[in-house]
Amino acid sequence: MRRPVLALLIACAGLGASQGHAAAPAADRVTIDLTAGRPANRIDPAAALGAGLDGMGRGEVAPLYTAHNVARMRQGGLKPITYRLRTELGIEAWHWNPRGSWSDGAHSQGYWTSSDQPGAPIRLSHGYALPRRGDSVDNANNSGFSRLDDGDPESFWKSNPYLDPRYTGAPALAEWAKFDLGAAGPVSAARIRWGTPWAIAYRVQHWIGVDEYDPVGRWVDFPGGVVTDGHGGEALLRFEKPIEARFIRILMTKSSGTAPAGSTDVRDGLGYAIREVGFGTIDAAGRFVDRVRHARSGRGQTYAQVSSTDPWHRAIDQDRDLEQPGIDLVYASGLTNGRPMMVPVGVLYDTPENGAALIRYLRNKGHPVTQVELGEEPDGQYVDAESYGALYLAFAKALGAIDPALVFGGPSLQSGIADTWLDEDPDHSWTRRLMRYLRQRGEIGRLGFFSYERYPFDDLCGDIEDKLREQTTLNAALFRRFADDEIPRDIPWVISEYGFSAYSGRAMAQMPSALLNADIVGQFLALGGDAAYLFGYGPNVPVNQHLACAGYGNMMLWQADPKGQARWPMPAYWAARMMTRDWAAPGGGAHEVWPATGSALDAKGRPLVTAYALRRPDGRWAVMLLNRDKTHARRIALDLLTD
Structure with a gap:
């Protein structure tokens, strides 16, 4: 049963009404549906x-x-x-x-x-940039850079120690660092300069997929890219054959758990740290040819992204x-x-x-x-x-x-x-x-x-x-x-x-x-x-x-x-x-x-006028009408649909 709305307040706004166009010749109907017997919210x-x-x-x-x-x-x-x-x-x-x-x-x-x-x-308060950052870009001022490929052998990325089981009470999750080389090209070697702590067990992998969002894409180990007894320092991994790769991942599953000499903070020895990475080939003279761009700029370096970042920082990082x-x-x-x-x-x-x-x-x-x-x-x-x-x-x-x-x-x-x-x-x-x-x-x-x-x-x-x-x-x-x-x-x-x-x-x-x-x-x-x-x-x-x-x-x-x-x-x-x-x-x-619906629809079946109905504490109805038709003002007839 339809009946007119009484005790009504109307709030409305629209495109067409504000631009002086002619009104639509017939009234559109907006119906407030009471048949459920209870409000939607x-x-x-x-x-x-x-x-x-x-x-x-x-x-x-x-x-x-x-x-x-x-x-x-x-x-x-x-x-x-x-x-x-x-x-x-x-x-x-x-x-x-x-x-x-x-x-x-x-x-x-x-x-x-x-x-x-x-x-x-x-x-007033401030943020402090993290000097152990691993991501090339961020979602604020985007003025920082990754320490994984900044060209500085003294800087390093470190994962978040608060992901260790002693803080989470749950089994450790794998940590990773991903890299986008910009285009597919040959990769037959990886150079990883580990910090402290380092990974004892890790894999160097490449992505196989149409693109980075491929629902059936997968990470595949480079032949010779699986390490189970890492010792830190500089690791040069030579793969069995060159692989055409654009996206590369270092997947870390077991940490050395060691802290830098002189450390007294348990957090220093949790997770993983990497100073610098490189991916490329070995030339005829036995030299490593790096495809990674190293720069102290997120835009200038090879794009890097990490699973987590250590919140350690210094007063000078304000x-x-x-x-x-x-x-x-x-x-x-x-x-x-x-x-x-x-x-x-x-x-x-x-x-x-x-x-x-x-x-x-x-x-x-x-x-x-x-x-x-x-x-x-x-x-x-x-x-x-x-x-x-x-x-x-x-x-x-x-x-x-x-x-x-x-x-x-x-x-x-x-x-x-x-x-x-x-x-x-x-x-x-x-x-x-x-x-x-x-x-x-x-x-x-x-x-x-x-x-x-x-x-x-x-x-x-x-x-x-x-x-x-x-x-x-x-x-x-x-x-x-x-x-x-x-x-x-x-x-x-x-x-x-x-x-x-x-x-x-x-x-x-x-x-x-x-x-x-x-x-x-x-x-x-x-x-x-x-x-x-x-x-x-x-x-x-x-x-x-x-x-x-x-x-x-x-x-x-x-x-x-x-x-x-x-x-x-x-x-x-x-x-x-x-x-x-x-x-x-x-x-x-x-x-x-x-719930309220309008009868006027566009060619795609979308409402030209949306309606939102409130019943106020005093029992009066208030309906907000929004005209999304820039060519016409709309005339509206309001109904209550009841049993």
């Missing part, structure tokens, strides 16, 4: 509609956290805050408190633990070009609205001791926190899901011992669909493998919430209207993928960041950004999601990061003036206000989310 908008605060560049934190900017940001109505950890993307350790101690205090180096004791308010807002600054700013903030702890490039100190500090200061996100974008760092899972559990146990009421979650996937590469495991789903690992350990219960980032498009070139319509199709497919990935449904699902794209473009500064943000949030909540955090909360300026065809734009509620102060509200700001003040009840409270 229940939310409190004061907890479900939030924003993220990220790390920034040199000198950018102080201008952002002014009273003027904070007031403008809060006008968007977004209440909960998640703190984003840019250091974890940049292969850096986070000194969340500038005060603290080194494991090797005499030399201001080693493993850092920030002080958990309250002192002067923490207004990255002043990467600023994180101080914990006390954020809590005191008013942006948290007195609510618990989702707090991050780095796991790939930090230590459980430093994370535990952060939890104690928050308790000592009285800063409210209930959810702790462990790691950020481990899939984008290409670490194995099992390695992240082992670290996740080690950190969750260490931090949970301090405050059993805390809820831990992650992994803040870089992309909802996270597939592995150069991987011979028949299951290429990174997420499903993480869930499988946690279940095999009997620890799936320690995953208190699941988080991922939602940037549906790699670029903002081409037909933006088509992208807007495609987003909802992609998001529905993403939820089907999540079901296949066996993510528990009895825990909260969180979008830890959302926006048009990870790369800037003109559409971010125009009406499409408002429509896309509202569509992402509305559909996510209608599908059962729990909280979504907008990325781009602070004022910013238009830039072009990626492709000229995308134009200039940015994720931002406000465009900034030359002094970094919020001046011009952007379409994303009005979308936030629409969701928090017109769609949801401004005071929050228990809202019901009911």
Whole structure:
């Protein structure tokens, strides 16, 4: 039975209506479906509609956290805050408190633990680059390089000692280093200069597959590339015959367990260390001809990637070009609205001791926190899901011992669909493998919430209207993928960041950004999601990061003036206000989310108008309508479908 909607509030935005085109001649129908007898979801908008605060560049934190900017940001109505950890993307350790101690205090180096004791308010913090880094590229400023092929015989990569069984309580996982030589070519020898500790058992392998994502690709040992009694030092392996290879892997399965002379820290002897590698051929004169490019530049060297990295570093490794807002600054700013903030702890490039100190500090200061996100974008760092899972559990146990009421979650996937590469495991789903690992350990219960980032498009070139319509199709497919990935449904699902794209473009500064943000949030909540955090909360300026065809734009509620102060509200700001003040009840409270569908479809069967229905605490209906037809304004007739 269909009946008209009474006591109705309508929040709407669209492409066509804003451009003065003629209205469609007949009314489209939007139906709110009540036949299930229960809502699709229940939310409190004061907890479900939030924003993220990220790390920034040199000198950018102080201008952002002014009273003027904070007031403008809060006008968007977004209440909960998640703190984003840019250091974890940049292969850096986070000194969340500038005060603290080194494991090797005499030399201001080693493993850092920030002080958990309250002192002067923490207004600014920094990351510290890891000098034992193995990856050529990172996902922050991308200014570092791998020590595996930097040409320096004194530097070295070392794997993460916290993956040792004494910390994980589980059998050791294999460690690896992968290399992309750029093109297939002959390889008949490998030169590995081992550091300390070295691998006793290891394999040098090449990839056989159509490309690095081939689902039936596999790693194959070079003939003569299997070593079971390694002794460290420089190893020159001569293979039985040349092999055409582009991708090469060193797979390490047994460590010497030795530490450098004079070491007193057990972590120094855990894992593996390599100073330099080379792959190539032996010429007629018996000389090694290296195909690896050695350079102190991620762009100049042969691309290298590793399974893990030792978080050991020095005081001189401070990255002043990467600023994180101080914990006390954020809590005191008013942006948290007195609510618990989702707090991050780095796991790939930090230590459980430093994370535990952060939890104690928050308790000592009285800063409210209930959810702790462990790691950020481990899939984008290409670490194995099992390695992240082992670290996740080690950190969750260490931090949970301090405050059993805390809820831990992650992994803040870089992309909802996270597939592995150069991987011979028949299951290429990174997420499903993480869930499988946690279940095999009997620890799936320690995953208190699941988080991922939602940037549906790699670029903002081409037909933006088509992208807007495609987003909802992609998001529905993403939820089907999540079901296949066996993510528990009895825990909260969180979008830890959302926006048009990870790369800037003109559409971010125009009406499409408002429509896309509202569509992402509305559909996510209608599908059962729990909280979504907008990325781009602070004022910013238009830039072009990626492709000229995308134009200039940015994720931002406000465009900034030359002094970094919020001046011009952007379409994303009005979308936030629409969701928090017109769609949801401004005071929050228990809202019901009911399924709603529109009748008008495009040639591909995609809705021209999307609809998201809330039943507010006072019993009134509020429907958010988004017109994705740039050629027509639409007339809408609303119905309730009942038994």
